[in-house]
Amino acid sequence: MPRYQLSRLEQASKVHRQFRESHEGHRPHAGLEPTRASTGVVWTTERAYEHGFLDEPEAWANLGQGAPEVDDDIAGCFPRPEQIDISNQGREYGPTAGIKPLREAVARLYNEHHRQGKESQYTWENVCIVPGGRAGLIRIAAVLGTCYLGFFIPDYTAYNEMLSLFKNIAAIPIPLGEHDKFHMSVDKIAEEIARGMSVFLTSNPRNPTGQMVANPELARIQDLCRDRATLIMDEFYSGYNYTTDCDGSVVSAAANVHDVDADDVLILDGLTKRFRLPGWRVAWVLGPKEFIQAIGSCGSYLDGGCNVPFQEAAVAMLDPPRVRNEMQALQRHFKMKRDYVIGRLEAMGFKLRYKPTSTFYIWLDLSSLPEGIADGLNFFQACLEEKTIVVPGIFFDLNPSKRRDLFDSPCHHFVRVSYGPRMDVLEKGMDAIERVVTRHREGEGRKSGQAVDGEP
Template sequence: MAVPSFPFTQQTSEQPTRAESTTHQSNSTIHLAFRTAHEGHKPHAGLDPTRASTGVVWTSERAYEHGYLDSPETWSNLGQGAPEAEDSIPGSFPRPTSLPLPVSSREYGPTAGIKPLRAAVANLYNAHHRAGKESQYTWENVCIVPGGRAGLIRIAAVLGQAYLGFFVPDYTAYSEMLSLFRNFGTIPVPLEREDNYSIHSSLIASEIARGTSVILTSNPRNPTGRVTTNPELAKIQDICRERATLIMDEFYGGYNYTTDCDGTVISAADNICDVEKDDVLIVDGLTKRFRLPGWRVAWIVGPKAWIKALGSCGSYLDGGTNVPFQEAAVAMLDPPLVRNEMRALQRHFRDKRDYVIKRLRDMGFEIEERFVPNSTFYLWLDLRCLPEKINDGLNFFQACLEEKVIVVPGIFFDLNPSKRRDLFDSPCHHFVRLSYGPRMEILEKGLDGIERVLKR
């Protein structure tokens, strides 16, 4: 529904001056709360509470203070990065509702995962991304891990002395992961609006030229909802070959709307020349594209030397993945079944994306076509067209809480693992990430709440 009476200002790429921002923030309760939570104040000896909270957790805690836990069914959570988990997507296969628990499943499982699942993952990548290529993955090229974050932490644990480049904005949990280890130095690389907040080959070449030897990125990108496809993705991998380790977080690869929802999954595996020599680690799992976040089954695909090290470090980091859930996952990875599943997934979430974009545009948000998500289930929503009281991520988030809607302030995606930068200088400050992962009725309720915020 259009709200013509809402007094939008002209959208501009100009940021407020530091003095103007500071004055505004000094009168904002939510800004003060954010600063307090990130000062490192330690009322308990030995405890640093700032290391225990990601952006999504912080926003959830603020929602709890507004009564979210008392009646979550009355809220619209557009903040958490979780897709709808019900068996209601047309064409999607039904998920198991019970699992066998043989005596053998009570034993410790291998920290690199059970061989049947590792083989099934390798077969899936060979069928969808390595067809006709001489170099093929085997079960020894796959490590099963208890969730994507656990996988990334394992990777960080075995990295050597290196400069690791990461991009902003990107996945909030990278910040905590990158701050846990001291065996590498982290280098933030800001993405530009002019480049649609996307990575590109010339940017990668510049980073390698200044000594970066490990590159971490999500593709498709969280939070911007954009994906780098071939031939640009292949150029990036060509530049990195024999020069840098490329860590590709591909958890949203199934949510690809660039190929007319034909089931194609975007993956760096398409462009690898030799699965043993190309230093590319691919992280994915059941969490997003199979809509099973509660199972905590994910994988890392890469050269055998990496996989051996990643399996070993699991013995002291996380102990490995739940065996019964690994066994249940094997049958889900049959390549034809997965292709059909991805086709159903893409059509369903593209329709939800289109609904969200239309509703927001009808409210008066100016969403340029180049920033419409072509992947994931996220929208990187620019707030600079709003009145000053709600044109930054934190105050907009606070206003949404009053209407029982949860979004994530963009400032959390400006990764700052070494805490060297003042995040209130961030170009992410005037954005929020909005998820269209939930069911349609939740999206409708959430957008109704945002519309009430604007009318108010």
């Protein structure tokens, strides 16, 4: 494949040079590999610091970080805890697989919402509590045997660093295309199994495209993988489901598992996204007991386990009726924000080929914009000058084995825009993006006018 040809504007772009330099692996300190220290979102935040974000964050619109608003003003949602009690047990080291009451609460939630009437039910032994989703992914990677692991691109940026840490994993990218809305299909899975893939890792709902694989297609994928491949399903955005009229329904692979101890399906979720508590770092892995025992044990040398007082406080939040009510309120609120942002972008002239059916992200195509902002890095740089942060699409084109030059990426002309923040932040961010687009279109128009005036 020919290398991506940098345009004249890109060759003169400071942000493109910064990206190149940060990904060359130069080592100013012996033994340090600086490229392992930063994900794409962190890199964008570091560039924002250079423009004053750290000194005055309230003046900015951060539409880059993948976090939902944490305030208590969403109609119908329960108030976030403002203080927690610390028991004597909470002062001790906790079990690295998590405290039993919380493991029981997670199992009960999935049985109530996804497994009613099924003979095989999750128990506390099918649940491991972990200090955040990244920790859960790293624990899973640590217990996998030597394997070909397929991951779909574009996808969550932190997978890149995680997959590059473990030499037992041969990470194989599976590109998804615009023509099918970046959709993970049964046929695509079948092709990869035929090629020898034994593990699949994917976010569902998908970050950054905002799409979701639901039943019956999700069930067909699981049927195909049963006894052939392990499915690692990152379901952190499962609460943000806009396909069922905001009735609180959550799509999960747990509904299609035949035998909770035999089906090799590992599900990750937690309080971070759908319970809007990213600072708590309380998450879980759900799966067969043998997998969970290994994942629980390896926490002793990887992360030491999850904060015990926060685990104790989380138990009451997972009451199934309470969760259903919470998801209804969450879906109504975030669908409203989705529609606002889409409306503003379309009014600016952006062409959105499809709406997000889940998450709080828009995978925004820049290809119709003027040349100076038609790629993710230059658009990102222009937004920084207006005190707004987005994430260049190139960071979601995972490349853990460094097999490709990322400037060949089909994600080069995209950015991810988050509508996770509060409405006032979204309004500020949309105003800033509108200024960027208007300024560059006017500049392009002046250039075009000058050429016409100069004609004989």
